[in-house]
Amino acid sequence: xxxxxxxxxxxxxxxxxxxxxxxxxxxxxxxxxxxxxxxxxxxxxxxxxxxxxxxxxxxxxxxxxxxxxxxxxxxxxxxxxxxxxxxxxxxxxxxxxxxxxxxxxxxxxxxxxxxxxxxxxxxxxxxxxxxxxxxxxxxxxxxxxxxxxxxxxxxxxxxxxxxxxxxxxxxxxxxxxxxxxxxxxxxxxxxxxxxxxxxxxxxxxxxxxxxxxxxxxxxxxxxxxxxxxxxxxxxxxxxxxxxxxxxx
Amino acid sequence: xxxxxxxxxxxxxxxxxxxxxxxxxxxxxxxxxxxxxxxxxxxxxxxxxxxxxxxxxxxxxxxxxxxxxxxxxxxxxxxxxxxxxxxxxxxxxxxxxxxxxxxxxxxxxxxxxxxxxxxxxxxxxxxxxxxxxxxxxxxxxxxxxxxxxxxxxxxxxxxxxxxxxxxxxxxxxxxxxxxxxxxxxxxxxxxxxxxxxxxxxxxxxxxxxxxxxxxxxxxxxxxxxxxxxxxxxxxxxxxxxxxxxxxxxxxxxxxxxxxxxxxxxxxxxxxxxxxxxxxxxxxxxxxxxxxxxxxxxxxxxxxxxxxxxxxxxxxx
Numbered sequence: 186x187x188x189x190x191x192x193x194x195x196x197x198x199x200x201x202x203x204x205x206x207x208x209x210x211x212x213x214x215x216x217x218x219x220x221x222x223x224x225x226x227x228x229x230x231x232x233x234x235x236x237x238x239x240x241x242x243x244x245x246x247x248x249x250x251x252x253x254x255x256x257x258x259x260x261x262x263x264x265x266x267x268x269x270x271x272x273x274x275x276x277x278x279x280x281x282x283x284x285x286x287x288x289x290x291x292x293x294x295x296x297x298x299x300x301x302x303x304x305x306x307x308x309x310x311x312x313x314x315x316x317x318x319x320x321x322x323x324x325x326x327x328x329x330x331x332x333x334x335x336x337x338x339x340x341x342x343x344x345x346x347x348x349x350x351x352x353x354x355x356x357x358x359x360x361x362x363x364x365x366x367x368x369x370x371x372x373x374x375x376x377x378x379x380x381x382x383x384x385x386x387x388x389x390x391x392x393x394x395x396x397x398x399x400x401x402x403x404x405x406x407x408x409x410x411x412x413x414x415x416x417x418x419x420x421x422x423x424x425x426x427x428x429x430x431x432x433x
Numbered sequence: 434x435x436x437x438x439x440x441x442x443x444x445x446x447x448x449x450x451x452x453x454x455x456x457x458x459x460x461x462x463x464x465x466x467x468x469x470x471x472x473x474x475x476x477x478x479x480x481x482x483x484x485x486x487x488x489x490x491x492x493x494x495x496x497x498x499x500x501x502x503x504x505x506x507x508x509x510x511x512x513x514x515x516x517x518x519x520x521x522x523x524x525x526x527x528x529x530x531x532x533x534x535x536x537x538x539x540x541x542x543x544x545x546x547x548x549x550x551x552x553x554x555x556x557x558x559x560x561x562x563x564x565x566x567x568x569x570x571x572x573x574x575x576x577x578x579x580x581x582x583x584x585x586x587x588x589x590x591x592x593x594x595x596x597x598x599x600x601x602x603x604x605x606x607x608x609x610x611x612x613x614x615x616x617x618x619x620x621x622x623x624x625x626x627x628x629x630x631x632x633x634x635x636x637x638x639x640x641x642x643x644x645x646x647x648x649x650x651x652x653x654x655x656x657x658x659x660x661x662x663x664x665x666x667x668x669x670x671x672x673x674x675x676x677x678x679x680x681x682x683x684x685x686x687x688x689x690x691x692x693x694x695x696x697x698x699x700x701x702x703x704x705x706x707x708x709x710x711x712x713x714x715x716x717x718x719x720x721x722x723x724x725x726x727x728x729x730x731x732x733x734x735x736x737x738x739x740x741x742x743x744x745x746x747x748x749x
Contacts, residue, residue: 198678198698202568222679277544278537300530303678305564305571309544312534321610322504324531327672337614341673342527343626344443345618347502349611358530361679366666396543396577400559403570405704411711411721416730416738422710423742425726430708432630432687433654433746 186240186331186353188231191284191298191310192259193221194252198303204402211304211402220255223299227359229370230329231297232263238331240294241265245287247280249273253385260380261372267385275395277305281313286391288318293354294334300325300358311358321355327362436462437518438471439511440485440493441501441528445477449627450524452488452591457584458522459489459594461552465519470494472514475501479600486598488591493598498606501528506607508535515540518579520552525583526626533583542579547682549588566678566701585705586626587684625674628657631685631706633676635661635699637692637713637732641669646736647691653743659683661693677702692732695720712736 196202196216203212220228231242244259245268246252256267270287274280288296301308308324315322327346328339334353339346341360357363372380414422426433436458440451458469468491473482476497486493494514499506511532515521521536523529525547537544549570550561557574563585564571625631632651638644644658651658658674665675676683678698688706692713693699700723703709711724712735721727728735 196565198701201697202565204569277534281534281538303566306566306682307544307546308530309534309537309546312531313538313544316508316535316538322531322535323611324504325527340527342616344622344624345616346673347616348614349502350614351611361665361672361675396537396541396575397545398574398576400572400574402564402572403561405567405570408704408709408723408725411724411727413721413727413729416728416735419728419735419738419742422726422728422739423746426687426708426710427746430687430725432708433743 186238186295187293188234188240188242189288189293189296190224190228190231190242190244190259190264191296192224192228192244192246192255193299193302194218194246194248194255195221195302195304198222202404208401208403218252218255220258221299221302223301223303223360225369226361226363227297227299227357228259228262228264229368230359230363232370233364234331235263243268243293245270245284247272247274247283256385257380258372260383260385261376262370263376266383269385269387270390271387272390272393275399276397277307277309278313278397279393279395281310282317282392282394283390284310285314285317287388288314295331295353296356297359298356300360308358311356315356321351322358323349323351323355324358326357326359329357329363434465434517434519435468435470436465437511437515437521438469438490439507439521439523439529439532440471440473441524441526442473442475442477442481445475445481447481447485448624449591450526450586451485453586453589454522454524454584455485455488455490456592456594457551457589458520459592461520464552465555467519468492470514472496472510474499474507474510482600486600487593487595489594489596490598492601494601494603496603496605498604500609500613502611502613503607503609504531504535505610507532508539509607511536512539515579520579521581523581523583525585529583533581537581540579541577542581543575543577544581545573545575546583548582548584563682563705567682567705568701585684587629587686623655623657625657625659625676625681626683628685630654630656630687631659631683632656632689632691633659633661633693634664634691634732635693636663644670646740650689650736650740653740653747661699690720690724691736693720694718695723
């Protein structure tokens, strides 16, 4: 069984978000990059499946050489090899199209992506890949069990969970629940050492087609002062919420 | 040319998100001088379709024999119905997020998710969206002839717009590529992403069994319940309630944070809320810098009293 995990290199969740060049570009100064948290659940799941089913795990990303530390970390966690498609994508479509083109020539049984990246929050890459490759797509997937070419999955829906059965090949947009937070794998010394010699292949993009472009960024307006209400006058809070904020 | 809307229903009932999507499309249709066509999937009775017709759509096409879980089929229907369309509008729900990318790829139509601004121009379409988990607003330009937009819940007004609305039923059936084994629905609960009021609690509550008062407060306010990441990680509350950077991003009118310190990752998911209240014992809690109102005090004293005060307010 061959598993492909799509990895996005994103700013650490504690990062302060700033923009440069007249607010047209994300300011990468002092930013630590990490594996997109949603992809991390998927990567750990893939490594667990590998141990159970003798699968191979490939990680793929679309980006310039600056994303390689995150690829090496994925290898240290347990992926067998890595593919980097060498360009900075303009939008979700260009990312998905390049990964799809790669998979067309190198088929996989299971493709695992995150339900979204924690930077641009597009949530579109796995769904577009599903459409281009004409395979089932399970978004917000929070449970996955494999038995041969059958899979039982669960996905979050608004107000609940839905349990599904599908056949490989398929793609998921993963999240917490795929594995639990405490099960997430952290690279150990042996993993880090072996990651250095695992193959990281760089391939050229084939099409670079984008359908949208990022024009500029803004930051939300800062909040005004917090009005402290005494715990002995909680009635004041109810009045404020009703008469001033008008939210109750 | 028209504007196409996917109006999602839950067991035959339309919710606020569907009305928001149609109201959004209606506004765009005036700018483009065109009409609004709405697609409904799954069994919905005629009275409910007529109710949907009161928000500004000129036509509703209902596909009662297609299952909502069949994302591939819904994408196919939207593709076919979009032949003469400029824009396809969906709400940013889990269901729509399965469908919208497929439609985008089928039509080579640019997809913009988490939309928070109206369209103000028929050429050069630039739209604002939430990015970086609400820490930034990104302006995105559409470079394709057709656009697919998923609009953020609670970001747009609902405008009742009664008028003539044609209702068509299409009995087409399309096979699904997934088999649904079952659903576990949180019965009677208010959907977190659509809720106008959210009551949320963190580690300050000390144990899972202390959530009774949080649920009661949510109940008297007609609110949904949420929690911080540590609380969902320990298993005190389900993952589906986790709000924040790696959980859900929400934008209710009122967010009440109880015993949540206000880490940057938590604030990222909730700072689009219109009004925020923080209740915390620690006066240095970062949440007091982000909140509109703060109460410094013990949740176990403040919350029961707040419940009493709100009950009094509701009774008057």
